[in-house]
Structures are given as C-alpha cells and as structure tokens.
Amino acid sequence: MKTAIAIRHLAFEDLGTLEPLLQARGYTVRYLDATVDSLYAADTLSADLLVLLGGPIGAFDDPAYPFITDELAVIRHRLESKRPLLGICLGAQLIARALGASVSGMGGKEIGFAPLTLTAEGNASPLAALGDVPVLHWHGDRFDMPAGATRLAGTAICANQAFRVGNHVLALQCHLEADPRRIERWLVGHACELALAGIDPCALRAEAQALQSDLPQAARAAFAAWLDEVEAAPSGGMSP
Template structure:
C-alpha cells in the first residue's frame, strides 16, 4: 500500500497513524506543504491522508499552496482513491465535496462525541462505538457534504465526522493524537486556549493524555475499513 501524507504544519504530524502504517508495512511519504514540498500525483498513492493545521482552508492568499492541494484532493476523489482528512484535512475534504466550511465555536480539549443515528446507514458507521471521548482542537466547522453519511457529533460541533462513498472519511477530531503530538500543539498554539467556547486549559488537556491509547482502536478500525476490500455500500 502506497500512502501519501500531506502535512500543513511542522507540529501537526500523523501521530499514531504511523504506528498503523508500520504494522502494515506501508510505503509512506510525507509531503511537508508548510515547507513548499512538491505535491504528489494521484498515480503515486493508494491512500491520501490530509493532516490538520492552524490555518484556515480560506487562507489561499497567504498560503498559495492551498490551491494546488485542493486541486489534488479533487483529482484523487475523481480517480477513485481512498482519502482520510483530519481537522483541517476534513474541512478540505468537505469543501472538495461541495460543502461549506465556516467559523464555528472553538472546541479544544477532551470532549465526548455521540454517534449520529444516520451512521448506521454505513457499514463503517455500524462498526464504530456509540460514544467516544476524543481530542479536539479547532475553530472552524463544515457542513455535511451531499451524499456523505454523518458519523459523529459533539455538543460544540454537530459534524465531527463523515464517510463518503465508503472511501473518503473526514474527522474533525484528532483520533491520531499521542501525548507527544498534543504536547507539540500546546507548545505552538498556546494562544488558542484563550478562545471563547468549549476550551479546556493546558493542565486538563495534559491530564487527559491516558485517553490517547483509548482512541487508537477506533482510529485503526477506521483505517482498516478505509483501505480494506469491503469499502463499499451493502
């Protein structure tokens, strides 16, 4: 399996996704867009992973590589590739599928999610736990793309995840988080903790580090399904 990872900030890497990739002996290449890395072509990968980042998907004037990334996402969808978008990556995926991305209530820290009733329309949705405590770090949100099936919602964010045609998954939350990756966010995005909304302080976020291991089984299940032979509606 050939995997391309698009990274938007040096402190928002793939986290525990690398463990899953290592267990499956995947061929992985990380493209650091924040360092003006050249983008891959759809022929170069089987799975495209879009990571998070502190920027907005609307920052094309300041970050011109966003336009090229958006074109690549659309080409990958048209080529039938598998895609996973996380936080900013989920917003980019949602926009590529025609949905609006806009400012929302800030949601930072450990907050529970509830599976949406419509998730049972998807074979993937039926496999996921009803409730999940996840790591969140975002201030924008997306509408559900046409044809997508909602997976989760939280008190502060109705659309926490979706699956589209069983081959593209968007997650607003950070199931890939590890103590190290959260520590990097705390070090680089301290000002975000002053935003109004559902925002925990740094101490509470660190206290939640043990929850990282509890998120891993759901993350791995999502990735197994997305890349497996049964990724089709039944």
C-alpha cells in the first residue's frame, strides 16, 4: 500500500478533490497538522508522496510561527531524497524558499477563479489537462522561480503560478485541489480577509457553483497525469 502524507495548516484547506483520486490509486492518505503535530514522528521522508497544503501565513514567517523551521527541514530532506513532493499555495512558497528563491508580498490579493496561462513547458506538462478551465486563486504572496526549476504557468496578476523540478516536484500557487462544491468553508474561514480585500463572497460562491463539475474533472486529470509520471519514475518516483 502506498502512503501519501499531507501537511495541513488549516483544517478546511485539505486535499479536496485530490484525496479521492489518491485513494482510488491505492494510496493511504494521512494528515499532519503542522501547528501541533511532530513532522518527524510520521514517515514524512519515506512516504511515497508528500503534499504541503496552503495556509494564511507567509513562507518567511518562522519568527512568529516557529513550526515553519521544522517544516522547511522536512522539505529540504525530501528534496535531497528526490522523492515525490507536491506543494500548493503556502506549500509551493515553502518549496521555493527551500530551493533558495525569494517569497514576497504582491501588494494586493489574487482571490477568485481564473484560468492559468501556460508556458510552452506548461503545455507539455500535466497542467495541459486543465485547458482553459478557471482554477481557484487565493493568495497575497508570490514566489520567485528557484534556480533549476521549470516555470509552467502564470496569470496577469501573478507571473509565477507553477513550477516543477524534474518529474518529482510540482509546486502550484493556485488551489487546484480546492473543491468548488465546498467553497462555503473557505468563505467562512477567510471571511475577514475577504472583507478587508473588498471581495463579495456571493460572487465567489456563484463562480464556484458554475465550476462544480468542470473544475474537479480538470483538476483530477492534471493530478492524475502528474501521478502517472511520478509512479513511472525509477524507485517509485525517485529521479535518477
């Protein structure tokens, strides 16, 4: 049985539509709460897949949130082992930091549904399965491209939306995993942020409702294509 461990920072920012896909492909899914669980108590280094999920803090906020130091150590060990690693939003920013790239504020928020603009490399990657389907964006920080990484996608507001390192690391600024059928948890959990940004939750709810079929289908196709690459690699996803 394959194991997927997801490091979570907020209860409702979970694996979303990715979780049933992993289970259908034979993975046992386990969550670790980065804020209270020991990230070394579980098999975070030997798991077949490690997923770093999103959260409302910054990748360089370890002076205020010391658990980030442990999380970065886990990420660096994982990168050294070249075992499969997926980062989403904060998770992607932490991977970028671990690879030596800068993460900084955008000066505003990118919140809402919009399609990605894929690079030539992105069009040859698993993200090509998204087509022009809008995905969920919910962030105020952005990452620079790490040295040696391949840029896959951007938007008009945020040029760096996705990168990969080999076939074993995929980092997504957008929330491709988010299930639009469960958007209400996001609207309530981030109510203060929406209010401060002047974003109408009713508009987001309507956008999510319109995408409740197309987005999960496109997201599953993209994630499945990446998992196909990971599982086809030598030693269960380890790059040579």
